[in-house]
Amino acid sequence: MIRVLSVFGTRPEAIKMAPVVHALQAAPETFESLVCVSAQHRAMLDQVLGVFGLRADHDLDLMVPGQSPAQIAARVIERLPPLLRDIRPDVLLVQGDTMTAFAAAFAAYLERIPSGHVEAGLRTGDRFQPFPEEMNRVLTTRLATIHFAPTAQARDVLLAEGIPAADAHLTGNTVIDALLQTVRPDYHFHTPRLSSLDPSRRMVLVTTHRRESFGAPLESTCAAIRELAQRFPDLQFVLPVHPNPQVKATVERLLCDLPGMYLIEPVDYLEFVHLMARAHLVLTDSGGVQEEAPSLGKPVLVLREVTERPEGVTAGTAVVVGTDRERIVRVASELLTSAEAYDRMANAVNPYGDGHASERIVAALAERFG
Ligand code: UD1
Ligand code: UDP
Secondary structure, three states: OEEEEEEEOOHHHHHHHHHHHHHHHOOOOOEEEEEEEOOOOOHHHHHHHHHHOOOOOEEOOOOOOOOOHHHHHHHHHHHHHHHHHHHOOOEEEEEOOOHHHHHHHHHHHHOOOOEEEEOOOOOOOOOOOOOOHHHHHHHHHHHOOEEEEOOHHHHHHHHHOOOOHHHEEEOOOHHHHHHHHHOOOOOOOOOHHHHHOOOOOOEEEEEOOOHHHOOHHHHHHHHHHHHHHHHOOOOEEEEEOOOOHHHHHHHHHHHOOOOOEEEEOOOOHHHHHHHHHHOOEEEEOOHHHHHHHHHOOOOEEEOOOOOOOHHHHHHOOEEEOOOOHHHHHHHHHHHHHOHHHHHHHHOOOOOOOOOOHHHHHHHHHHHHHO
16 A cells, blocks of 8 residues: 655645546555645635545645745644654655645655655746746755656656656646546536626636736736727626735726726636636636646736746747736737637647546556555
């Protein structure tokens, strides 16, 4: 029996780890699967646990409103080791690039417990973009024992950084597993505000929350959305607002008065997947959304200066537009007026996986730790 402890804390980690936990649970003769949540996010994490029917065996419950990355890391490093000493997992799994992921991998190292990194090998090459996620990725690669790369390009990064080929597995991204397990043909929104969306009008879905965009860049993004709303009065905008106080205050101040603007609380994953499916265009600085939208045939404008997910740009499903008002308006306007430009992006192929990443991860764990 291989005892696997999956540790995660934010919404995107939970979405991307849910298929892995389910795959571990589906092989009870080989694995004992335990889940520890840091609850770096409280409400948004619990939304995901609910949608995927996951139960946490251990909950560090560490979120405080307006927390700093350093506080999150400190609490994980303080609270996780006693639990690790208690349950002695054969391997600890972390996902992605959050404070929870890095700090849990570090805690595992301090307890001399091997760790596996799901979604390994993403890099922008700029230590401050995204901040602090780029550094979390680099450090988690150094700490982990076994690495699960979502794309061939990500695996090449790991090999170039000296990870032995036998430890770097090409798996696809588990976000596609989650998406394909969730999307359904006839879905009705359960968020009351969304029932007034007009199906005959085009909808633009927007998410934004990156720390390096707080202040002027986020204000500039909001100004671009304002200008698009005025230039294209037929458009509806849906913006599930991240609960980070720095995001919420700016977005509400700059956009709340526009007609056709749906500023709503974060919606659960089921609802969000079907908002993507219903959208004409997606504007986002999210990592996960950059990977999901192309699977649903939706062009993505990336509200960052640089992306660690260049595969979407190469495939033609994503364009990096940054946070400059004029650039966002120009690129979005072209897609909103040229059917040819739109179809080129909408018909490009998703480069992030085939929906079987979790099976590959679980097979690699069985081989390595069995
Ligand atoms: C973190 C991750 C980022 C990820 C993002 C996903 C790090 C360094 N960053 O961002 O990679 O893209 O989560 O959303 O780990 N809040 C609530 N309820 C919730 C969740 C958040 O009220 O359910 C509020 C709290 O005030 C919290 C704040 O949002 O303090 C920010 O949460 P935090 O985890 O610090 O977010 P980020 O670091 O911005
Ligand atoms: N998402 C969600 N509800 C929302 C907004 C996003 O369930 O209101 C999902 C989305 O489908 C994706 C993930 O959350 O899988 C992305 O999370 P986020 O943008 O917070 O983090 P990132 O991916 O940038 O780390």
